[in-house]
Amino acid sequence: MQHQKIFFFITLFSIFTCKCIVAGNPVTGEIQNLIERVLPEKSGNFKIEPLLSESGQDVFEIDRSGQSIVLRGNNVQSLAMAFNTYLKEVVLLSYDWQADAPLKAPQKLPLPAHKIRRVCMVQERFFNNTCTFGYSFPYWNFERWERFIDWMAMNGINRPLMLAGQEAVWLRVWKSFGMTEEQICNYFSGPAHLPWHRMANMDKWGGPLPIAYIESQEALQKQLLSRCRSLGMRPVLSAFAGHVPPELRTLFPKTKINVIKPGWGGMDSIYTTCYLNPEEPLFAEIQKLFIRVQQELYGTDHLYSADPFNEITPPSWDENYLASVGKSIYESMAKADPKAIWYQMSWTFFYDSKHWTQPRLAAMVNAVPKGKLIFLDYTCEEVEYFRQSDSFHGAPFIWCYLGNFGGNTHLVAPVHKVVDRLNNVFSEKGCVGVGSTLEGINANPMIYETVLETPWLNRQERNVKQIIEKYADRRAGRVDQAVRKAWQTMTEKVFVDSAVGIWTHSTIYQVCPLLDIKQKHWTTDPAIPYKNEDLLTSILQLLQAGKDSKEASSYQFDLVNFTRQLLGNYGMVLYQEMISAYNKKEISHFKDTSRKFIELGEDIDRLLATRQEFLLGRWLADAAQNGRTNTEKAYYKRNAREIITTWHKGGGELTDYSNRQWNGLMRTYYLQRWKEFIARLDKSLENDTTFNQSEFNIWCGRFEQDWVDHTDEEFRATPKAGAITAASALVMKYKDQIMKAL
Incomplete structure (x- = not known):
């Protein structure tokens, strides 16, 4: 032997x-x-x-x-x-x-x-979310992607979801079925909204999609896949899940094509999507052609993502129908690629658990051969769905941490819960991997690195205190006890396990202004599950770091990142004082606190200018680089402005879903709403009249739409120097006030 x-x-x-x-x-x-x-x-x-x-x-x-x-x-x-x-x-x-x-x-x-x-304890390490290609990736060039792919490889990811360039495939497919290039480009949405078009939530919004963008994304995807594969990754690409252009109803009048119930995200009915009955022969025909064209353009690793009913109502809830969906999607994949493995996210089953009963889910799962369908358990920090579904009724799954919606910049990292759940999931029979399904690259890198590192650690090493100490050391570039203490305070007191920080949250500045915070829009919630004084303590400890530690870029990012959240949290205190003064008709006090509220917001904006991660200008510059003419550049910048603010229309259901604390965005968008709100409150006090919230909301919607359309304004795309000086000065300026507010 x-x-x-x-x-x-x-x-x-x-x-x-x-x-x-x-x-x-x-x-x-x-x-x-x-x-x-x-x-x-x-x-x-x-x-x-x-x-x-x-x-x-x-x-x-x-x-x-x-x-x-x-x-x-x-x-x-x-x-x-x-x-x-x-x-x-x-x-x-x-x-x-x-x-x-x-x-x-x-x-x-x-x-x-x-x-x-x-x-490593698991075979598969998954990363990305369909939505990340709207909230973070839509305008990246190869240089940006190259560094990110290196980061993925260095963190052990071997199953990246790679969806760029998909429209180049569909362009060829739909042309072969009789559609014109103009019809197809009109059917596609704008660049940042493509994820929701791909998931059949909507058609056309922000279109027509420029043919130049489709061609450049095709070229980019070839580069990305080549690099991923050279680093040992097996990228997950797309497959056909049933979403078709409405023109196919005319081209194939005898084929059963259902119109999906309109209204997703508050969208008007003209953006409604169509779904091809999976039992129709045309379904397998489209799948075969799509996979063949995709293989010709991009090659294949035989891994395919398909989510037929993401946040939309299926044409039927009948179990036999759902079984036919599962059967048709997989069998059509397998006919086109006999080695096909289907990846599906569990989000829609968690999101609409009222309708997605276990018998219905089981019907769809059991229609696919065992091992050929892998579920992404999408938001395990909140609900480990495999525990509610008999381990997806026997289908293998990948445990995923989501942690972020819309690319929000809210601090959240329930590290104790995550490590504890990972410790327990490795022994689960159906678990084949670990990953992350974040919607946007955001302000919490620690928790994502921890999720990806944990499967490589032995049981003794999977200790939060030890993990955080090592993380603190590399953020400082050395062992610095002050930095270690700061990170331990963050871990024990701020990065708590409460789910309140996981959903669509913000600071008060990103909330659309109103008198009663209880009536806030669902996309922005300024609540925090920790004491702001504990965040302040951590920052003060961080400021005690040695000179060499402070030179590390990672240290400087952490200092700015924690400080902008601290100050944003304190804004809630000033807001409450301001509203209290208004309600009591204390005019002088109202003027004083409202002035301080705006001053704090402007201070935050200046602080954010010191880090490239928090620059609106960088986001817009990335978008503009996709255009060749001024008109094209304006198109991309408008699309970039829209996705992070109104999403589709001012004052709409999804407005501020992708809210962010960014330099430029604070000053010209969020603070402008607050200034108008304060001016109207001030006028109502001076005139002893009632503030009209409805009228203000109408103004707000118009302002938001105007901001999206105003693409000429320039913002800095490179950071200012002096991150430590700026953060230190603001901590010293506000620390006593923060402590008094307790």
């Missing part, structure tokens, strides 16, 4: 080595390229070696050999994870998911003091 093991290892090493020589060094070369992108001119410090998989599980080691750092892994993914673990635990560096530059490494890279070995 011992001879067999030696022979197997020699064979594996020979294959690994020969592959490198024959194929131009694909494994070592890709890892060295990754290292070079993250740590320029440092790849020569690393030796890359093969490692046997442990019982089919991914595994890596970090070691030393002479003056070289040795990275061993059973595949490219494991080696990328080894590289990141070396950075995090040996060099104490943090490569952020919004990184805009390589890391600044020490002149001489430290050698690991001892060998580090990690084995």
Whole structure:
């Protein structure tokens, strides 16, 4: 047996080595390229070696050999994870998911003091959400994507959802069924709204989609998939789930095509979608053509995302009908690609559990061969749906942390709950993976890195205190007790397990102004599940850090990130004082507190200008780069303004769903609403008249729409210097007032 093991290892090493020589060094070369992108001119410090998989599980080691750092892994993914673990635990560096530059490494890279070995508990590590392609990704170029793909590889992700360029496939498909290019582009929505078009929630909004965008996204997707695959990932692409253009009802009059019940998100009926009966022969025909064209353009890893009824009502709730949906989607996939695996999110079953009863879900699941349908348990920090559905009635699932809606910048990271639930889920028979389904790249990187790191840790290492200490060290770039204390305070007192911070939240500034906060719109809730004084304590501890720690970009981000939330929370106190003064008709007090309220908001806006992660100008510049002419640039900027504010129409059901504390957005959008609100309250006090909330709401809707349409205004796209100075000054300015407000 011992001879067999030696022979197997020699064979594996020979294959690994020969592959490198024959194929131009694909494994070592890709890892060295990754290292070079993250740590320029440092790849020569690393030796890359093969490692046997442990019982089919991914595994890596970090070691030393002479003056070289040795990275061993059973595949490219494991080696990328080894590289990141070396950075995090040996060099104490943090490569952020919004990184805009390589890391600044020490002149001489430290050698690991001892060998580090990690084995992954799960096979699949999933990342992204259909919505992320609207709230974060719609305007990214390859440079932005390249850094993010590196981050995904370095965090062990091997199942990224990659949906860019999908419309290039559909353009070819629908043309072959008799539609014109003009009809098809009109059917598509605008760039940031494509996720909801793809999920059959709406058609046409923000269209017609420019053909140039479709073509550029096709070229981009080819680059993205090539890079993902070179780093060992198997990207999940799209499949046909039943959503069709309304023109098909005319082109195929004898085919049963249902009009979905209108009104999703408050949309008018003209944006309603159509669903093709899965039992119709045309269903399989469209699926076959879509997958064939997609393979021709992008290749395949045989993994397909399809969600037939996301937040919409199926044409029928009959169990036999739902079974036919499941059967038709999978069988049509399998006919086009015999190796097809179907990925489906559980969100719609959780979202509409009243109608999606377990017998109905079981009917759809059981119509698909076991192992061919994998569920993404979408929001496990709130509800582990596998526990309510008999483990998805036998279908395998991936445990996912969502944590963010709409790209909101609200601080939330229920790390104790997440680690505890992960500890328990690894032993569940149906669990095949861990991942994240966040709607937007946001202000809480710690919790996402923790989710992805935890499957690689042994039971003793899956300890929140230990995880956070290591995280604090790499945020400072060294062991700094002040930074450790700050992060422990955050973990124990601010990042609490209450679900109140998970849904669509904001600070008071992002709330559409009103007299009674209880009547706030559902998309903005300024409630916090912790004491603001605890957040202040953490920031004061962070400010005690050493000079070298303060030079780290990750430290500076954390300081600005925590401080902007602290000040936003304090805004609620001033709002309550202001409304109280108004109700009591204390004119002088009202004027004083309303002035302070606006001043605080303007201070927050200036603070946000010091970090690229919080710049409206960067978002708009990314959008504008997709245009070739001024008219095209204005189109993209308008689309970018719309998705983060009105979503579709001013004062509509989804207005402020994607609210964010961003420089420029605070000053020109949120604060302008508050200034008008305060001016009207002031006038009603001066004239002893009643404030008319309805009239103000009408004004608000018009203002919001005008703001979206006003694409000429320029905003800074690069941050101002002085993040630490700005944050420190504001903490000192407001800390006594915050403490007095307790």
